[in-house]
Amino acid sequence: MLGNLLVLVLLIALAALFGWLTYRALRAKKLWVKIVGGILGVAATLLFAAFSFVFAKGMYELNRPHPVAAVNVAFEHTPEQVARGEHLAGLLCASCHSMNGTLPLTGGKNLSEDSGLPLGDLYPPNITPGGRLKELTDADVFRILRSGVRPDGQLSAMGFFPVRALSDEDAKAVIAYLRQAPAVENTTPPLSASPLLVAFTGLGFITAPGADQPIQPVTAPPKAVTVEYGKYIADFGDCRACHGEKLDGNAPPPAPPGGSNLTVIVPKWSKDDFFKAMRTGVDPTGHQMQPPMPWQTIGKLDDVELEALYLYLHSLPPIAPNQ
Ligand code: HEC
Ligand code: HEC
Structure with a gap:
């Protein structure tokens, strides 16, 4: 926190310094100093002013209070x-x-x-x-x-x-x-x-998606081998974070690169292929799935959950690459 405050003060000081240098350049006697100094000075001042703004915004986002009302969740622990x-x-x-x-x-x-x-x-x-x-x-x-x-x-x-x-x-x-x-x-x-985390937050690369939203009830379909339950697993399993909104492998940064197009790959696999891939990390072509694909975690789904997930992925309309 203190270190970040110092970085912010330094950025503001640099913006002020370049502002002052710009002012000096514009008042110089030689025309070329006015022009070159003025252009460079204005560019540097704006750059550091923008850095300061982004950084201050990031610090604010990370430290401001979030008034999300608590919910009443008294329940039996069966x-x-x-x-x-x-x-x-x-x-x-x-x-x-x-x-x-x-x-x-x-x-x-x-x-x-x-x-x-x-x-x-x-x-x-x-x-x-x-x-x-x-x-x-x-x-x-x-x-x-x-x-x-x-x-x-x-x-x-x-x-x-x-x-x-x-x-x-x-x-x-x-x-x-x-x-x-x-x-x-x-x-x-x-x-x-x-x-860096402060700057990423200020730029909006890292967000806290639920922090300002009221807590809404969430219901799941009954646990069974159905497309609906498979979608629920894909939702809480966060496949879209790496495989893209449509699960077609199109996930922009900051998602890690390399998430495959599940809409064309999984329909080519049998249920057994899918189970084997998720439980052993080896896909039907013999390829060992590499990190960050969390197959070790997904493989811990029980048989009903994994088959429902397979059904759901199978039900997706195939999306050709770059579409
Ligand atoms: C991607 C990594 C990740 C996953 C997955 C994750 N957590 Fe966390 N969790 C964290 C980190 C990092 C913190 C530290 C928060 C801090 O100190 O500000 C945390 C903090 C917490 C806290 C304490 C909050 C606080 O700030 O005092 C609770 C409670 C918690 N997690 C519960 C869970 C539960 C339950 C699950 C599974 C349903 C879970 N977490 C899954 C990363 C994770
Ligand atoms: C943290 C990022 C991440 C998450 C979350 C993630 N994946 Fe992946 N996934 C990857 C990457 C990267 C690859 C490519 C790995 C490779 O080919 O070595 C991959 C590959 C796959 C493959 C294999 C493709 C092939 O040709 O072998 C399947 C199937 C798959 N993911 C399904 C899922 C499902 C289902 C979920 C959610 C339950 C999920 N993934 C969640 C990153 C992720």
Whole structure:
């Protein structure tokens, strides 16, 4: 925070310095100094003024309060919910909130290391009852999952990855699981945004999509081998983040490159091909799927879920590349 403030002061100081130099150049006696100095000076002043604006906007976005009203989510924690929640937490939370991608959720690696960019300290914390969970009510956790906003209105880094497509019932199941998981003590460093993350936020490359939206009820179709349930899995599994809105492989940055066109590939595969690819990482052509394709996580879907996902992908109209 302090470091970012210094960067902002430096950018504003540079804008002011170039503004002053421009003024001096325009008052120079020699005409060529006026013209060349004036043009360069105005360009540099505008550039640093724009940097300052973007940076200030990023700092504001990361630190301003988000008045998302809490929702009332009192519910029974039934054994069925705990079991369902454990399955979902293993699928959706363990890849970030643990060191090895499996439960328990004792805290994970700095996400900025994986991204390959110096984004700061983005450690998914320990969310067992021995960690951050003990400071949060069920309604607080529900709000963090939906909007990424903490009880005090501050944006949590969870806001960059909200699990908004998860139905109310499934979100409650995850919370039911979290509550009764064994308490483990482990602390991770607090969130710290680097100047690059601040700049990306100011430019709108990194957004917190749910942070300012009221929390709406989300329902899921009944769990069964249907296209509808498969779509629900693709929604909360966030396939579109890398494979594009239409799942045709057309995902603009900041999505990682290389997401395939699922609308033409999957229809060529049998159900067994699809199961084998997701559970072993090897596709029908013998190609070993490379990161960031999270086949290890997708492969943890149970048979009903995976077959529903296959049906859904099969049902998509094929979209030719570059269409
Ligand atoms: C893409 C990575 C990622 C995934 C997936 C993810 N989280 Fe997080 N989560 C984070 C990060 C990073 C933070 C740290 C937030 C901070 O310190 O600002 C966090 C913080 C949290 C917090 C504490 C919020 C706070 O700021 O105090 C809770 C609760 C939480 N996550 C629950 C979950 C649950 C439940 C799931 C699965 C349904 C999940 N998360 C999936 C990255 C992730
Ligand atoms: C983090 C990004 C990311 C996410 C999320 C993601 N994928 Fe992928 N996926 C990729 C990349 C990159 C490839 C290409 C990997 C390769 O060919 O080595 C890929 C490849 C695939 C392939 C194999 C294509 C082939 O020819 O072998 C299938 C099928 C697939 N993804 C399905 C899915 C489904 C279904 C989901 C959601 C449940 C999903 N992916 C989520 C990045 C992602």
